[in-house]
Amino acid sequence: MQVKATNSGVTPQPFSDAGTERCSDCPIRTRAVCANCDADDFTVLEDVKYDRSYQAGQVIVWAGERMDFVASVIEGVASLTQTMEDGRTQMVGLLLPSDFLGRPGRDRASYTVTAVSDIRLCCFRRKPFQQMMTSNPRLPARLLEMTLDELDAAREWLLLLGRKSAREKIASFLTILARREASQHRTEPQGEIRLTLPLTRDAMADYLGLTLETVSRQMSALKRDGVIVLTGSREVLLPDYDLLLAESGDDADGGVIN
Amino acid sequence: MQVKATNSGVTPQPFSDAGTERCSDCPIRTRAVCANCDADDFTVLEDVKYDRSYQAGQVIVWAGERMDFVASVIEGVASLTQTMEDGRTQMVGLLLPSDFLGRPGRDRASYTVTAVSDIRLCCFRRKPFQQMMTSNPRLPARLLEMTLDELDAAREWLLLLGRKSAREKIASFLTILARREASQHRTEPQGEIRLTLPLTRDAMADYLGLTLETVSRQMSALKRDGVIVLTGSREVLLPDYDLLLAESGDDADGGVIN
DNA sequence: CGATGAGTTGAGAGCAATCAAGATGGGTGG
C-alpha cells in the first residue's frame, strides 16, 4: 500500500522502477518462489532483485522478446496471452500476487505478458538467479512445487475450455476467484462472498474462450437467476457459494485432490 | 520390442509385472526423469524400480485413488482424463515414452490414468523416490524442466480448446504428433510424413474437446481437400507438412520459443 | 456368418458467435 505512493501518479514510460524493499517485510514472502529461503538466502537475493511497476493495460513483455529477468508478482494481476495471426487471442495464464513470471533457462518470453491491473513485480536478474537455482536446492524445489500447481490449474482450465457451457464457464471462473481469494486467508470458500473482478468482460472472455458479449449475457443470466448479485459491473456478491459451485459443473470438493 | 513378449499374450489381471531391465539399456534413458542421473544414481534407482505393463484400455489409476508409485512411460501411450458428474470427459494429458506419471509429494491421483495402447511403465516406489528427490539435485532439476515443458504444452492446448475451429483442432493435433515423432529422431518435421494415430476417434475427441462424429467428419474433410491421405483409419500420410501447418492456424515456427 | 467395436455419413436442433444498437459511468473541459 505505502509502496503505491512510490509509483507516484501517472507514469507515461513503459515502466517505472520503484524502491526495493527488504525481503523480510515482503507481503508474499511465505508463498512466492523464495518461500523456503532463509535469512542468508535473502541477503543474496536482495542483491539481485529490483522492483518494477506497470500500469493497468501496459505490456510487460511481448511474446518472443528477450527477457533478462524473472520475477514474482508482489501486488496486482498480470495475464499471459497467446495470439493467432488472424488476431484471435486466448489467455493461458493469470498471475496473481506470489505467482512467478518467466522461465529459468529460457531467455525469451513464450507469451505476451500484460498488466491487467496496476502491478508491482519483484524482479531478479536472470543470470544470478539461475546461478542460485543450481547452488541452492530450496529455490528449484519451491519452483517445482509452484509449477506443478500451475499445471494442475491448467488442466482444470482444459476441462473448462473443452467441455463446459458458457454459463458453467462463468460460474467456474467465479469459483476460482473465490477459492484463490479464500486461500490467501487460509480458509475455504463458503456462504456469502464478495468479490472484485480483476478482469474486464473482454479479458474474462479471453480467459474463458468466449466473446465478451456472451460473457455479459451469462453474467446477466446468473444475476437474473439469483446466483450472483452485481453491485457494480466489477463488484460481485455471491450469496451462496455452494449454489455457484453447482452451476459450475464441478463436484463439491472443487477439483484437484491435495 | 523384445519386452512385449514379456507381457505374454492375454493378461486378464489389472496389470502384470514384467522383468526389470538395467537402466543402462533403457530406451528412454536420455529423455526421462533420470536423464541426468549417473551410474551411481542408477544403482540406487534399480533398487526402487520395477516394471509394470498394462493392456490397451486398462485403467492404471482412478482419479482420487491412492498411488504408491511414480513412473516413467517406457513404451506405449497413456492418457490423463477428467470427468464431470454428468459424464462429460476431457483429456488433460497424453503421456508418451519418457513422460513422467504421478506427482511427488502427493499420494493420490488427481486424474484417471488409462493405457491408450499396450504400455510398459518403469515404476519407482514413492517413498524412496521422494527421498532421492531431496538428496539428489539432478532428479528435481530434470523434473522441473519436464514439468515446465508440460506446462508449455498445456498452454498451447488451451489455445487449441479455447479458440480453434474443429478443422484447426484436427490439423493441430496432427502437427503435434508429427513434431513429437520428429523430435524423437532429433529432426524437424517437414515434407511428407507418415503417422500412426495413437488414439481412437473417440480419444481424439476427448483430447480436442469435440465429439467423435465431428472428428470423423473433419478427418474426411481434410482428406477430401488433400491435406491428409488415409491409408487406414489409423494410418495417416501427410503429403505436405507446411500445408497441414497452415490449416492448424499456428504460425510457421509451431508455437513455443526455446 | 452373425456379433461386436470402430468409424463414417446424414438430418436437424441448439448454443454461442457475429453484427448492430443502445446504455452506463467516469473523467475532462467548457
Add this chain to the structure above:
DNA sequence: CCACCCATCTTGATTGCTCTCAACTCATCG
C-alpha cells in the same frame, strides 16, 4: 456544474458451427 466523450458494458436479431440422434459401412473375431 453541466455537457460531452470515450471506454466499458448490455441487449437484441440473426447466422453458423458443432452437437445430437440415427442409420449405415467396414473389419475383425469367435
